[in-house]
Amino acid sequence: xxxxxxxxxxxxxxxxxxxxxxxPNCKISDTNGxxxxxxxxxxxxxxxxxxxxxxxxxxxVMYESSNSCLICAPGFYSNSxxxxxxxxxxxxxNCKINLRDTC
Numbered sequence: 169x170x171x172x173x174x175x176x177x178x179x180x181x182x183x184x185x186x187x188x189x190x191x192p193n194c195k196i197s198d199t200n201g202x203x204x205x206x207x208x209x210x211x212x213x214x215x216x217x218x219x220x221x222x223x224x225x226x227x228x229v230m231y232e233s234s235n236s237c238l239i240c241a242p243g244f245y246s247n248s249x250x251x252x253x254x255x256x257x258x259x260x261x262n263c264k265i266n267l268r269d270t271c
Contacts (some may be wrong), residue, residue, distance in 0.1 A: 192216060195207050232249075
């Protein structure tokens with residue numbers, strides 16, 4: 169009998185066994201199969217929901233809601249939910265997430 173399923177690959181424990189649940193655009197899910205982080209222009213609210221078309225930002229890597237960017241591409245930082253170019257025009261060397269001109 170299984171005591172812990174591979175939730176990183178979208179398996180949940182149900183009726184004594186591990187069952188795969190389909191979560192389109194889901195990158196990370198919890199042990200209950202609820203999506204925590206989504207790919208592309210989607211945000212997580214148990215499942216992945218597409219971001220409003222007017223809020224899509226080509227420099228956004230991860231959204232936190234239908235109209236707010238959480239993490240921006242290198243060289244950009246999240247400013248009130250939108251991606252703004254980092255001060256000085258470039259990314260801080262070896263920085264994963266910019267906060268204006270700091271890492």
